[in-house]
Amino acid sequence: MTTSESSSPTNPGYIGCLYGVGVGPGDPELLTRKALRIVQQVPVICTPQSETSNESYALEIVSEFLDRSKQEILRLTFPTDDAEGAAGVWRRGAETIAERLLAGQDVAFITEGDPMLYSTFAYVLEGIKSNHPSISVEIVPGVSSVMAAAASAAIPLVTHGQRLAILPAVYGIDDLREAIANYDTIVLMKVNRTLLQALANLETLGLAGKGIYVRRASTASERVVTDLSQLTEEDLDYFSLLIIRK
Numbered sequence: 001m002t003t004s005e006s007s008s009p010t011n012p013g014y015i016g017c018l019y020g021v022g023v024g025p026g027d028p029e030l031l032t033r034k035a036l037r038i039v040q041q042v043p044v045i046c047t048p049q050s051e052t053s054n055e056s057y058a059l060e061i062v063s064e065f066l067d068r069s070k071q072e073i074l075r076l077t078f079p080t081d082d083a084e085g086a087a088g089v090w091r092r093g094a095e096t097i098a099e100r101l102l103a104g105q106d107v108a109f110i111t112e113g114d115p116m117l118y119s120t121f122a123y124v125l126e127g128i129k130s131n132h133p134s135i136s137v138e139i140v141p142g143v144s145s146v147m148a149a150a151a152s153a154a155i156p157l158v159t160h161g162q163r164l165a166i167l168p169a170v171y172g173i174d175d176l177r178e179a180i181a182n183y184d185t186i187v188l189m190k191v192n193r194t195l196l197q198a199l200a201n202l203e204t205l206g207l208a209g210k211g212i213y214v215r216r217a218s219t220a221s222e223r224v225v226t227d228l229s230q231l232t233e234e235d236l237d238y239f240s241l242l243i244i245r246k
């Protein structure tokens with residue numbers, strides 16, 4: 001439910017609703033019915049895009065459902081990390097979206113997986129909430145890559161009273177050691193070159209054979225690797241994660 005039920009796009013003075021829509025991990029069949037309805041009905045689809053690429057993974061997922069003759073694709077380029085100055089870029093991105101909303105257009109900001117887990121939508125949401133508190137926001141959860149990867153690997157993440165930690169894969173051995181001491185299962189996301197370092201650390205931490213690497217879960221290029229010694233830098237893909245189960 002949105003907080004703007006009394007207004008509609010046909011009313012003069014209507015202010016658009018910002019939808020934060022999780023579009024799932026890759027397989028279009030994992031879109032929720034609600035996500036599908038919203039991405040098909042809004043006039044503006046906003047998609048985050050990294051500085052280093054022209055592709056948008058989230059846009060690829062919903063592409064087949066869009067009508068490009070009627071819907072605007074608003075591509076916003078965001079920094080790939082939390083580098084200094086990133087906050088300003090996100091603020092400007094939020095303002096670009098606000099312009100459409102204040103002109104009476106509903107906007108769906110699509111994110112891969114779920115919008116509330118390591119997503120650029122968090123920054124847009126913050127910008128809209130603080131600068132435009134009258135704008136309605138509705139958030140549509142999506143199937144997170146964490147859940148999709150566990151399904152692809154057929155590994156329960158946690159059972160009974162076990163504890164789960166989700167971390168970005170930028171941690172050094174001390175952080176990893178601490179996480180392993182305190183949690184039963186650790187999911188390392190945002191895989192990058194430091195992952196190979198983390199993998200080497202698994203042996204040092206007595207966890208050899210306990211890691212599973214999942215790339216592009218739920219897509220045609222999915223790969224599940226249980227023998228991590230086989231992984232090379234060429235195998236690494238931004239859209240991959242590591243599940244460590246003690």
Ligand SMILES: C[S@@+](CC[C@H](N)C(=O)[O-])C[C@H]1O[C@@H](n2cnc3c(N)ncnc32)[C@H](O)[C@@H]1O
Nearest residue numbers: 025113114117144145189190216217238239240
């Ligand atoms: C910016 S985060 C976005 C997470 C997303 N909001 C979610 O709920 O899955 C990007 C990270 O999600 C993970 N990821 C996204 N899609 C994936 C997929 N299909 N398979 C494996 N990992 C994926 C990767 O670790 C990637 O570096």
